[in-house]
Amino acid sequence: MATVSILIPAYKPQYLVRAIISAQHQTFTDIEILVGDDTPDGNLEGIVKGVSDARLHYFHHGFQKGTRNILALWERAKGKYIKFLFDDDILLPTSVETLVAGLRANPDSLLAFHERVFVDADDKVTSAPPRLLADGQIARIERGFLVQNMVGGMNNFIGEPSNVMLDRERFDPARLFEYRSQRLDYLGDVATYLNASEQAPIVAVGGYFSAFRRHAEQASNQFSPHISAGLYEWELIARSEAAAGHLSGAALEVVKRQLAQLYTHWAVPLPEIARFAANLDELVESNPLELLDSVQFQADLAHARKALTTRIAARRKAASASPAQKFCAVCETPVEGWIPHPEANSSRDFMQQMGAVGSTLENHLCPHCNCNDRERHLWLYLDRAQILKGIAQKRILHIAPEAGIERRVRALAPLEYVAGDLSPQKPDHRAINVERIDYPDGYFDLIVCNHVLEHVDRPDTALAEFTRCLAPGGHLVAQTPYSPLLKHTFELNVFPSKPFATRYFGQGDHVRLFGSDLLSRIRAAGLNGDLYPHTTVLGDIDPNAWGCNEREPFFLFAKGPAPAFLN
Structure with a gap:
């Protein structure tokens, strides 16, 4: 033996x-x-x-x-x-x-x-x-x-x-x-x-x-159906130990602060977590010996476990469902359907005549995590192209990061993750002007700039900055709306009015509609790559089932040889 x-x-x-x-x-x-x-x-x-x-x-x-x-x-x-x-x-x-x-x-x-x-x-x-x-x-x-x-x-x-x-x-x-x-x-x-x-x-x-x-293969598990249990079970154990007389006073204050941070981060994609967040004061205001028997906590726990069971069952159903089953790639949750954009039925005659490629307004928001079609498409592209392989050794700059994508990337523990925005609204985001990036040459291995260049005053300057900041062999993902029918990018010498921008650029805060010259402008900045069609990268993906626009290509470029895995 x-x-x-x-x-x-x-x-x-x-x-x-x-x-x-x-x-x-x-x-x-x-x-x-x-x-x-x-x-x-x-x-x-x-x-x-x-x-x-x-x-x-x-x-x-x-x-x-x-x-x-x-x-x-x-x-x-x-x-x-x-x-x-x-x-x-x-x-x-x-x-x-x-x-x-x-x-x-x-x-x-x-x-x-x-x-x-x-x-x-x-x-x-x-x-x-x-x-x-x-x-x-x-x-x-x-x-x-x-x-x-x-x-x-x-x-x-x-x-x-x-x-x-x-x-x-x-x-x-x-x-x-x-x-x-x-x-x-x-x-x-x-x-x-x-x-x-x-x-x-x-x-x-x-x-x-x-x-x-x-x-990288674990990315699909970072938002597993069990993840909410990994949050509220800490509170369950803490309340149990308090009820047994092993935690009290300052220790419960620490537990409350840490749970508050976790719950705030996850309350939107996991609605059951919001209920726990609303009851956290009980940890420091009630008798520790009575914390486990709290009527409110036990009700929240029963509700969360039911939500967890439902989510797991839905995931299993989705795994065996027909290709028509709709599924959100960002929160990895089956959905009954996508929420249309409020302007889905409004007149967009100019954009349609120009064959503009951007968002799909009909399949816009995920009803679970509120990510939009552009974010879902981006995550599918990143995953399929293996851009995040070896992420533990990579420094990443993510401009105007989407909440769902940011959460998924951070969960993969990159060497460094910089979330940058012109006017950051979160304490862990940095103020970054893409026309003047305050980082040394060759610093980043990956820059993600998803639907940002249409807002930038001088996109060519921004592209040059991206090239400068990328390490040799580094990648730029630079999705942006554009019209393949326009020979040249359409923009004004003055700042457009909101009605003008909405009609001719697709959104009230856009300052241009890129034309087919976009590719040459990116290459002129010193990058190699292409606008890789959906069918080339994700040919086996049903765009309706995954809620993305099959006309939107993958804007992927490298500081060095063009990405070989997509050629």
């Missing part, structure tokens, strides 16, 4: 072999490796059985639910210790050896963990959390410390289950991902750590011995 069972609950194929190989090459060799294939049709069997190792065992579960997959693997495990490894993470060679030593040196403890780094799709280290301990140093962490610093600080410093080892013989698997008899949809790992620490201190081992992968 093996000493350690490494459990790999698997659903995604992209990095599974790397995970398995990292388990195979542990310096502690008395292991078994159990892979649970949670795909409905056993799609991972060939990948697993392609790896030759007598210690490797494949099981097809097909639950399509991660917690059930983990519990099924736990039941099959024979080792004294359980080591988790998720299907896109990596263990460094001494991970298992280090954790076994930590638990053997502290036989009363049920759980040990080490630290981890973050890596990209190519296994390159992109960042690392602040060190908890020096290499090789071991510390025992009491439950009170976890409550004050993990729950009170809303900071899961232990990290993901891939960093953790549990004593299988002494830990009840019924307490995995469960908190005080309450089911959790997102913070199950935090619950497990709190549960394990109730019996004995948990063991922390200093050193980065695993890698948590962040990669």
